[in-house]
Amino acid sequence: MVDRNPDALKLAEQLGARHTVVADGHQVDAVKDLTGGRGAEVVLDFVAEQGAEADAWNMTARAGSYFVIGYGGTVEIPTLDIISTERNIIGNIVGTYNDLAELMALTQ
Secondary structure, three states: OEEOOHHHHHHHHHOOOOOOEEOOOOHHHHHHHHOOOOOEEEEEEOOOOOOHHHHHHHOEEEEEEEEEOOOOOOOOOOHHHHHHHOOEEEEOOOOOHHHHHHHHHHHO
8 A cells, every 4th residue: 555644554554455655755666666676466546646646657567457546637648658568547436426525524
């Protein structure tokens, strides 16, 4: 799990996360280090804005899958980068609008 909130990382560890990474501007390198330079097979991006979408793509391994769940930003990836690395980009709509409103309230 990658997050800038230490409490969220601690909770993730308590719930069974094998590795946690602080989002401190070096998160892509940290994920690459944890994976021997390969990158993550699957990246679930619950933020997808403010640069998280670029980081998520950059930490996705060759032939890996990047799931965009959060929204608000823009994913800008040259098609050659997608094709040459055989990575997948999958969009996800999760829940209803009311679910989203409840999630935002919980996040606050």
